[in-house]
Amino acid sequence: MNFLEDLAWRGIIYQQSDEEGLKDVLSNQKISLYCGADPTADSLHIGHLVPFLTLRRFQQHGHRPIVLVGGATGLIGDPSGKSEERNLQTLEKVQENVAGIQKQLAAIFDFEGENGAVMVNNYDWAGSMDIVSFLRDIGKHIGVNYMLAKDTIASRLETGISFTEFTYTILQAMDFNHLYEHHNCKLQIGGSDQWGNITSGLELIRKMQPEGAKAFGLTIPLVTKADGTKFGxxxxxxxxxxxxxxxxxxxxxxxxxxxxxxxxxxxxxxxxxxxxxxxxxxxxxxxxxxxxxxxxxxxxxxxxxxxxxxxxxxxxxxxxxxxxGNVKDLSAVEIKQGFKDVPSFHAQEAEGDLVDLLVSAKISSSKRQAREDITNGAVTVNGEKITDTNYVLNVNDRIEGQFTIIRRGKKKYTLIKY
Missing domain, CATH: 1.10.240.10 (Tyrosyl-Transfer RNA Synthetase)
Incomplete structure (x- = not known):
């Protein structure tokens, strides 16, 4: 089974611009290819992962990945999948987001060796371009009718789309052309919602590069759950x-x-x-x-x-x-992780009496109920069952001096903080 057959077996391939052409290129040479993400936040989420992991698969087969974080496109906003305009972020915020995302992506790829990954930011070539150069050198090659046929744009015509977001696909096309020209990048991959942007890049390369220039696009299906709910x-x-x-x-x-x-x-x-x-x-x-x-x-x-x-x-x-239920061996750091979303209560020094604490922390509804819970063996302190209704918590019940974990019943945890 060759590499593309492996991708197909995994269900990763959704669309290809030239299936036979790409198969021929990959069987005869090692290429550079790229995938990009816009810094709409200071972190990626797991919904972003499959295209980048696919890029990593190409690297494992000897190809060179170009990892793009869109400092320029992030300032504009991709209309893909959106029914209304995005709120524009400041340059400072976008740059901060770029740094966070680059750090996360750097952990996925190998940057050493013959096919070491290359990290790029499209603000480096788009940020300094003046408007006249953009219109004359780039915009001249992309027809309005061609853009209006794109699903991402056509779907917004009734509700409205700004010129800013209208030109997004041109900016991404400019990325592909730039990487083709400066990094010999032959392939762009992305989620299926990026097909229109990818094909715009292919069109720009066809118009701006010498005759016979070959570039390809490949998209990956959006990840879904079997029950139809949103993944991630x-x-x-x-x-x-x-x-x-x-x-x-x-x-x-x-x-x-x-x-x-x-x-x-x-x-x-x-x-x-x-x-x-x-x-x-x-x-x-x-x-x-x-x-x-x-x-x-x-x-x-x-x-x-x-x-x-x-x-x-x-x-x-x-x-x-x-x-x-054996939580006493957890460190304070591990407790912060594992009990991040459980109910918590800030205890005062005077609240050492277990019955009083159960009521104050709303673990038991009353002192009578608290005594019943303790007597019935329903209460544990740091995983140890307490049956003494006169039990008073002391410093030894505090994990690293910061936390006590009380459980009532099988699953109801409360984190006591000091």
Whole structure:
């Protein structure tokens, strides 16, 4: 199975501008290719990952990836998938976002060796271009009728689209042409919503480069869930790559909670596991779903890739502690991750009496209920069952002097902070 056949097996290929031409080029030479992201936030989320992981697959097969973060296009706003105008961000904010995203993407690619990745920012060539040069040298080659035929633009004509967002596809076309000219970039890849922008780039290369210039476009299907709901969203919002926005533990938990109906597809899309490994995990889903081997493999592969081995082991440790209730061995850092979204209560020094604390923290509805809960063995302090209604918490019950974890029943945790 060749490389393109592997991509097809994984379900990664959606559209190609010239399937036979690209197949011929890839079978005879190593190429440079690019994928880009606009810095609409200071972090990517997992919905951005598949195109960049596909770019990484090309690198593993000897091709050179060009990783573009759109400092210029991020100032304009991509109309793709939007029913109304984006709010424009300041240059300072966009540059801050660029730095954050570049750091995240740098962890995915290898920048050393013959096919070491190249990181670029389109503000470096678009930011200094004057309006007359843009109109004469670039705009002259892209017809208005051609642009109006683009779905991203046509879908906005009734509700309205500014000239700013109308020209976005030209800016992205300019990126492809620039990279073709200066980096011998032959292929752009992106999500299926980027097809119109990619083909604009091909059109500009055809118009501006010498006759016979060959470039290609390839898109990847948008990731969906089997039940039809949006991929990459939780009750708390998007699953971010930034560990401050989505902790490694939360990141790990997102993947390990993948439904059986989705897990094999996600293993193909997101991981670099072999066909044999994925097929074996697929059999496990069919024959022994209760073991959740596929989900564990997916969660481990993704957490290791984005956050590293140490963060993965920490996420596994937190998960095991919460499942077993044995939380006393967690560090304060691990507690902050694992209990980020559980109810919390700031205790005063005088609130050492367990019954009083259960009421103050609204863990039990009354002192009578608190005593019943304790007597019935329903209350644990840092994983230890307490049955003494006169129990008074002391400094030894504080993990690293910062936290006490109280559980009522099987799952109701409350984090006491000092």
């Amino acid at each position: 969203k939780t009750e708390g919002g998007a699953v971010w790559l930034d560990p401050e926005k989505t902790t490694p533990y939360e990141f790990y938990q997102f993947w390990i909670n993948t439904a059986d109906a989705d897990v094999v597809k996600y293993l193909k899309f997101f991981t670099f596991l072999s066909h044999e490994e994925i097929e074996e995990l697929g059999m496990s889903v069919e024959e022994e779903p209760h073991l959740r081997k596929a989900q564990k493999a997916l969660a481990e592969e993704m957490t290791r890739l984005i956050h590293g081995e140490e963060a993965l082991q920490q996420a596994i440790k937190i998960s095991q502690a919460l499942f077993s």
